Amino acid sequence: PLAAAMAAKRGTDEMRDRVVLGEFGVRNVHTTDFPGNYPGYEDAWDQRRFEEAFRVDIIREEEGALEFDMVGIDAAIANAFRRILLAEVPTMAVEKVFVYNNTSIVQDEILAHRLGLIPIRADPRLFEYRNQGDEEGTEIDTLQFQLKIKCRRNPQAAKESSDPNELYFNHKVYSKHMTWVPLGNQTDLFPDADFRPVHDDILIALLRPGQEIDVLMHCVKGIGKDHAKFSPVATASYRLLPDITLLQPIEDEAAEVLQKCFSPGVIEIQNIKGKKVARVANARLDTFSREVFRHDGLKNLVRLARVRNHYIFSVESTGILPPDVLVSEAIKILMGKCQRFLNELDSVPME
Amino acid sequence: VQADGTDGNCVTFVLHDEDHTLGNSLRYMVMKNPDVEFCGYCITHPSESKINFRIQTRGALPAVEPFRKGLNDLMGVCQHVLNTFEVRLLPEERRGL
Numbered sequence: 493p494l495a496a497a498m499a500a501k502r503g504t505d506e507m508r509d510r511v512v513l514g515e516f517g518v519r520n521v522h523t524t525d526f527p528g529n530y531p532g533y534e535d536a537w538d539q540r541r542f543e544e545a546f547r548v549d550i551i552r553e554e555e556g557a558l559e560f561d562m563v564g565i566d567a568a569i570a571n572a573f574r575r576i577l578l579a580e581v582p583t584m585a586v587e588k589v590f591v592y593n594n595t596s597i598v599q600d601e602i603l604a605h606r607l608g609l610i611p612i613r614a615d616p617r618l619f620e621y622r623n624q625g626d627e628e629g630t631e632i633d634t635l636q637f638q639l640k641i642k643c644r645r646n647p648q649a650a651k652e653s654s655d656p657n658e659l660y661f662n663h664k665v666y667s668k669h670m671t672w673v674p675l676g677n678q679t680d681l682f683p684d685a686d687f688r689p690v691h692d693d694i695l696i697a698l699l700r701p702g703q704e705i706d707v708l709m710h711c712v713k714g715i716g717k718d719h720a721k722f723s724p725v726a727t728a729s730y731r732l733l734p735d736i737t738l739l740q741p742i743e744d745e746a747a748e749v750l751q752k753c754f755s756p757g758v759i760e761i762q763n764i765k766g767k768k769v770a771r772v773a774n775a776r777l778d779t780f781s782r783e784v785f786r787h788d789g790l791k792n793l794v795r796l797a798r799v800r801n802h803y804i805f806s807v808e809s810t811g812i813l814p815p816d817v818l819v820s821e822a823i824k825i826l827m828g829k830c831q832r833f834l835n836e837l838d839s840v841p842m843e
Numbered sequence: 844v845q846a847d848g849t850d851g852n853c854v855t856f857v858l859h860d861e862d863h864t865l866g867n868s869l870r871y872m873v874m875k876n877p878d879v880e881f882c883g884y885c886i887t888h889p890s891e892s893k894i895n896f897r898i899q900t901r902g903a904l905p906a907v908e909p910f911r912k913g914l915n916d917l918m919g920v921c922q923h924v925l926n927t928f929e930v931r932l933l934p935e936e937r938r939g940l
Contacts, residue, residue, distance in 0.1 A: 527877040537875035568871035
């Protein structure tokens with residue numbers, strides 16, 4: 493009876509904490525730990541219990557990418573952060589392109605589309621959103637850039653050369669040719685600012701002698717929901733921490749086969765008393781190809797699962813804002829949404 | 844926000860300009876409330892960005908209360924996540940990297 497009770501508790505614990513990958517499907521996908529579902533478990537929301545169990549670990553931080561772990565949070569909220577990072581953190585991007593002269597082969601609208609997708613290094617928190625019907629743009633919501641370039645033939649080029657780099661000047665239009673044109677009092681508002689595209693070497697168009705491009709661009713603040721050019725992340729994704737359990741000891745050749753079934757570094761073979769025994773060294777590295785289910789001898793000896801509340805986030809920024817700032821902004825935006833509805837609840841009387 | 848329902852216990856809130864981002868996370872926080880008998884949300888049509896968020900409470904509790912508590916709890920969660928994240932970003936924590 494005690495053993496049966498322990499086994500039952502292990503079973504419910506597994507149902508609550510782990511998402512199990514079976515041979516033909518995934519089990520225990522939905523969150524079930526709501527009050528009333530499990531007798532004997534305290535499931536009602538308790539801020540203090542949440543704060544004790546919650547932690548954030550920063551795993552790797554590079555120039556434009558951040559990998560961090562969030563432990564103790566539920567899928568709904570982790571997904572909300574991911575969705576906000578992709579679609580609701582604002583950035584500045586080119587919205588209106590005034591074409592004064594475009595004699596290149598790239599059509600006006602294609603050129604405008606390409607210019608819109610170029611990431612602009614400008615902190616969007618310094619700017620406001622443009623008002624709905626406003627066509628002109630004021631200095632607090634618009635950044636103006638100019639791209640004026642003309643291709644000429646190089647008189648010093650050798651007669652037989654066919655290399656365009658030698659024959660022509662300015663035949664490749666890069667994003668470094670975009671120059672900032674301050675509007676109004678922007679030179680006073682941003683004295684040290686250097687507004688330019690994040691990358692200098694984005695190829696916009698190709699020209700030949702006699703062709704020129706003369707455009708003026710207005711950048712506004714927007715969010716990814718409106719147009720994907722405003723998305724500040726190259727991508728933001730998360731995965732759950734893998735949890736591999738060996739249900740029985742696996743030895744010798746089976747251990748070798750097991751090691752090949754998983755990503756390198758996951759399974760380690762130790763030599764215990766002359767026999768080779770497999771051990772799970774680092775489950776985190778695994779990408780879960782489920783190769784082990786193709787081996788009939790091994791598929792019942794391993795349990796593949798994921799820890800339900802341990803999220804490994806990977807945020808890669810396009811360069812406009814560093815990824816840690818992006819995550820902080822995303823959390824603040826979710827708070828702002830809640831605050832907006834709380835304010836409405838308080839102001840509008842409910843009948 | 845609009846609300847309509849038969850009595851104060853079952854209320855459907857219509858939240859404009861919202862989608863799964865707030866809907867699912869708010870539904871999770873409201874479901875964690877033991878006084879709530881039913882909580883769900885749906886997106887009426889994918890072309891319109893509004894959600895129907897329904898709460899039914901046990902007993903005589905007006906449904907606005909779990910809604911308000913859910914929003915406050917979600918704010919608390921976000922605040923704590925933000926604090927924890929920013930603490931981890933501080934230079935003395937990062938040195939351990």
